[in-house]
Amino acid sequence: MQLSKKQNEYIVNATHRWNIKSGAVRSGKSYVDTAFVVPFRIRERTGKPGLNVILGVSKESIERNVLQPMREIYTEELIGQINNRNMAMVCGEEVYCLGAEKVSQVAKIQGASIKYCYGDEIAKWNKEVFQMLKSRLDKPYSCFDGACNPEHPTHWLKEFLDNDELDIYLQRYTIFDNPFLPQEFVEQLCKEYEGTIYYDRLILGLWKRAEGAIYKRFADNPEKFRCEVLEGPADNPEHKQFRKNDIVSIEIGLDFGGNQSGHSFVARGYTDDYRDVIGIMSKRVMAKDQEKDIDSNMLDQLFCDFVQEVIDKYGVIVKHGDYVEYCNVGSVYYDNAETVLGNSIRNAVEKRFPWIIVRKAKKASIIDRIRCTVRLMGAGRFWITEDCKSLQTALSDAVWNKDVKDKDERLDDGSTDIDSLDAFEYTIERDMRDLIEEVEDV
Numbered sequence: 001m002q003l004s005k006k007q008n009e010y011i012v013n014a015t016h017r018w019n020i021k022s023g024a025v026r027s028g029k030s031y032v033d034t035a036f037v038v039p040f041r042i043r044e045r046t047g048k049p050g051l052n053v054i055l056g057v058s059k060e061s062i063e064r065n066v067l068q069p070m071r072e073i074y075t076e077e078l079i080g081q082i083n084n085r086n087m088a089m090v091c092g093e094e095v096y097c098l099g100a101e102k103v104s105q106v107a108k109i110q111g112a113s114i115k116y117c118y119g120d121e122i123a124k125w126n127k128e129v130f131q132m133l134k135s136r137l138d139k140p141y142s143c144f145d146g147a148c149n150p151e152h153p154t155h156w157l158k159e160f161l162d163n164d165e166l167d168i169y170l171q172r173y174t175i176f177d178n179p180f181l182p183q184e185f186v187e188q189l190c191k192e193y194e195g196t197i198y199y200d201r202l203i204l205g206l207w208k209r210a211e212g213a214i215y216k217r218f219a220d221n222p223e224k225f226r227c228e229v230l231e232g233p234a235d236n237p238e239h240k241q242f243r244k245n246d247i248v249s250i251e252i253g254l255d256f257g258g259n260q261s262g263h264s265f266v267a268r269g270y271t272d273d274y275r276d277v278i279g280i281m282s283k284r285v286m287a288k289d290q291e292k293d294i295d296s297n298m299l300d301q302l303f304c305d306f307v308q309e310v311i312d313k314y315g316v317i318v319k320h321g322d323y324v325e326y327c328n329v330g331s332v333y334y335d336n337a338e339t340v341l342g343n344s345i346r347n348a349v350e351k352r353f354p355w356i357i358v359r360k361a362k363k364a365s366i367i368d369r370i371r372c373t374v375r376l377m378g379a380g381r382f383w384i385t386e387d388c389k390s391l392q393t394a395l396s397d398a399v400w401n402k403d404v405k406d407k408d409e410r411l412d413d414g415s416t417d418i419d420s421l422d423a424f425e426y427t428i429e430r431d432m433r434d435l436i437e438e439v440e441d442v
Helices: 005-013 029-044 059-078 103-109 127-136 156-161 183-193 197-203 216-220 296-314 339-352 366-378 389-397 418-426 429-435
Strands: 018-023 051-056 087-090 093-099 114-119 143-148 168-173 227-230 240-243 249-255 262-270 277-286 317-320 323-327 329-334 357-360 382-384
Touching: 005 029, 005 168, 018 029, 029 059, 029 087, 029 093, 029 114, 029 143, 051 059, 051 087, 051 103, 059 087, 059 093, 093 103, 103 127, 114 127, 127 156, 156 168, 183 197, 183 366, 197 366, 216 366, 216 389, 227 277, 249 296, 249 418, 262 296, 262 389, 262 418, 277 296, 277 389, 277 418, 296 329, 296 339, 329 339, 339 357, 366 382, 366 418, 366 429, 389 418
Parallel strands: 018 143, 018 168, 051 093, 051 114, 114 143, 227 240, 249 329, 277 382, 329 357
Antiparallel strands: 087 093, 249 262, 262 277, 317 323
C-alpha cells in the first residue's frame, strides 16, 4: 500500500499512550488507520488481557468510516460485521464497536479494562465518554489511536490535546498533505469552503472560532444565486434558468413557531441526480400580523393554500379526470417537536392532496445541515427564485452566536428568522450524503 510522507511519519512516531491526528477532510488521516494502524495494534495485543474497542459517533458511522474501508483491504474473512452484541471480529480478535454520542451507549465497557481503542470522529463524541475512556486504558500496553476534524478552539478535546503533561502524540493535517487527491478535486473543495469557517477548519486543519455571517458568500450577493423557473427557455436571461420539467422533485418543509415568532413554509426543488438545489417558494406567517390567533385549523388552511400555490406555479402534474397520476410535489416534512400540530397538518394535507406524503423531520445536526448548505453554495448548486423572499432574508441575516464559548451555535434570539432556515433544512437533511459526500467525513 502506498502511503504519504505524513502517514509514514505517523506510523513511525505514534508510540505514545494517546496518538491523535487532527486536521482537514480527505487529508489521509483515516486511511493510514484503517490500512495499517488498527490491524497492527490489534494483532500486537493478541492474547493480552483487556478489551479491544472501536468508538465512533454511531455504529453506522463505524461501519461506514472504519470497518468497510478495512474490509476492502483485508477482505470479509478478516473484518467481520457488527453483531447483536455490538462486536465485530477484526483480525481474529473480538472488538466492541460502540457509539460515543451518549454515555448510555458505552455502558458495556464502563467497568472494563481496555488494551486498545480506536476513535473515529472524536470531536463529535460526548465528553463524558472520553473521560470514562481515560480511566479504562489502564494497562501498561494500553493505547489509543484516533482522528478528528477541528472544531471550536475552546472545545473540550482541544483542551486535552494542548495538555503538555500527558503522553500525547498529536499530528496535524491540511488537505494539501494528501498527494493522492486529484488537484482538480482539491481546488473545487477549496472553492466551496472559501470565505467560511469551514475553510480554516476543513481545508487548513485549524481550530478556529465561528464568527459573523454563516452564509457570507450568499449574504454578500444574493442576486448571484437568483434563478427563474419557466415553461421553456427565454432569450437573454438575466438569471440562471430552469425549465419546470427540469425539477424532478419538490418537497416542502414546515417549521412551527410560537406566539412571538412565525410559522415558516419553504418549498425546495431538485434537478436530476441532486445536481441543483432550488429554493422554489417560501412564506413566513407571523402571529402578530394576523387579525386573530393562528389555531390549528387556520394553520392547516394557510399551509394547504401554500402547497396549492407551489403546485400551481412550479408543479408538474398529470391527471386522469380528478385522479392525480403524477406530481413532482411529493412530500412534506414538519417539525417533529409539535405532535398535535403535525398530526393536524398531516390530516389536512392528505385530505386535500392525497398523493403527498407527510413525514416528521429527521432533525439532523444543525451544524451538518449548515455545512451542507455552505458547500452547495460554494459549488454553484444552490439557487432561489423571486418567490423565496423570506428564505433569502433568513440566509442573509444568519449569524453565529458569539456569546457561546465552547461550541458552534446559530444565533436564535428572535432577531433572525431561524424558522425559515429550519424549514428549508428539513427538505434536504435526508439527502445530505447524496448531495455532499463529505458532510461527515474525517
